[in-house]
Amino acid sequence: MTTIHLIGGEKGGVGKSVLARVLAQYMIDSNIPFIGFDTDRSHGALLRFYADYASPTIIDDYQSLDVIMETAVANPEQRVLVDLAAQTHHSLATWIDDGGVLELAEEMGVSLVYWNVMDSGKDSVELLSKLLDHYGVKLHYVLVQNQVREDDFSLLEFSGVKDRAVDMGAKVMTLKRLYTPIMTKIDGNNSSFWAARNRDLENLNALGLIDRQRVKMWLNHAYSQLDMLGV
Numbered sequence: 001m002t003t004i005h006l007i008g009g010e011k012g013g014v015g016k017s018v019l020a021r022v023l024a025q026y027m028i029d030s031n032i033p034f035i036g037f038d039t040d041r042s043h044g045a046l047l048r049f050y051a052d053y054a055s056p057t058i059i060d061d062y063q064s065l066d067v068i069m070e071t072a073v074a075n076p077e078q079r080v081l082v083d084l085a086a087q088t089h090h091s092l093a094t095w096i097d098d099g100g101v102l103e104l105a106e107e108m109g110v111s112l113v114y115w116n117v118m119d120s121g122k123d124s125v126e127l128l129s130k131l132l133d134h135y136g137v138k139l140h141y142v143l144v145q146n147q148v149r150e151d152d153f154s155l156l157e158f159s160g161v162k163d164r165a166v167d168m169g170a171k172v173m174t175l176k177r178l179y180t181p182i183m184t185k186i187d188g189n190n191s192s193f194w195a196a197r198n199r200d201l202e203n204l205n206a207l208g209l210i211d212r213q214r215v216k217m218w219l220n221h222a223y224s225q226l227d228m229l230g231v
Contacts, residue, residue, distance in 0.1 A: 001109045002072045004080040005231075009117035010127045012086035015146040016117045017045035018183075019175060020083035022222050023115075024050045025193040026231065029223075033078040037068055040085040049192050057082070060091045062099070069101060072110045079231070093134060102138050113140040117175075120145075120153050129161045132168065141170035142229060147177040173225040178218045182211050193219060 007020045017040070024046060027034045036054035038044035046054035058064035072080045084092065096102060105112055116131060118124035128143070143165055145153050156162050166172070186196045189203055197215040200206035207215065 001111055002076045002078060002080065003111045003113055004068060004072050004082065004105075006082050006084060006092070006112065006114045007117065008084040008089065008092070008114060009124070009144075010087060010089045010131075011119070011121075011123050013148070014117045014119045014124060015144075015148045015175065016086070017083055018148075019115060019117050019144055019146070020081065021045055021049055021193060022175070022219070023081055023226070023231065024053060025219070026223055026226050027079060027081070028053075028194070030231075032231070034081050035071055035075060035078050036081045036083070037071075038083045039088055040083065044083065044085075046081070046083045048190060053081075054083075059085065059088045062095055065092075065095045066099070069104065069110070072105075073108050076109070089131075102135075111140060113142060115142045115144055117144040117146055118153075118156065119148055120150050120155060122155055125156050125159045125161050128156075128165065129159075132161070132165055137168050141165055141168065143170055143172045144175055145172065146175045148175075149177075151177075171229050173229060175225070176218055176221050179211075179214060182207065182214060185211075186215075 005023065007016050007023070009016050024036060034053065036046045036050060037057040038046040038054050039057045039059040044056065047056060057068065068080060068082060102112065116128055118128065143162065185205060185207060189205060193215065196207060197212050197219060199212065
């Protein structure tokens with residue numbers, strides 16, 4: 001059986017692409033073979049930072065999306081990683097529902113996991129509720145509490161939506177916030193996270209010793225979360 005990992009969350013700026021990059025680097029470091037698809041036409045993160053592993057996908061084109069499922073079926077030994085741009089849920093849901101994708105996935109032995117990346121705001125809670133309303137137990141979920149803005153997720157905790165998701169079998173992970181100037185420098189250098197945590201002798205704007213250590217600590221925490229989930 002292979003797994004299609006859908007990295008979503010609908011709301012912009014919650015860190016979907018950062019998580020996609022973390023997952024890509026985790027799979028590389030863990031020797032887990034994978035194939036990536038990037039739906040962001042303007043600045044796709046997988047295409048930019050992990051170009052050797054990713055292909056572009058047009059989110060509102062059935063044939064382009066069909067390739068995701070066809071790839072999963074044809075390559076059962078590999079994971080499939082899909083970085084979803086913001087505000088693409090409608091197009092994705094239309095493709096899934098009109099094409100009977102969930103039914104086909106069950107028939108072909110393909111598992112679909114939706115990584116719902118969230119910040120601590122009310123919008124993220126409401127969007128998660130709508131996602132659960134739409135798919136219920138038909139999807140596997142991972143709730144990614146991204147501390148991109150703050151680490152207080154009390155709105156989610158007290159909303160009842162998290163408990164509802166967990167009752168449906170959802171798993172939960174935390175993605176810590178990486179110091180903003182470090183992430184800015186990594187992105188400015190077009191660096192993978194592997195390059196960011198290792199000494200770069202050719203780049204004049206490379207991270208210093210302590211900043212590289214901060215990246216290592218940040219990745220180690222993320223990896224420990226992913227280890228517990230069993231990617």
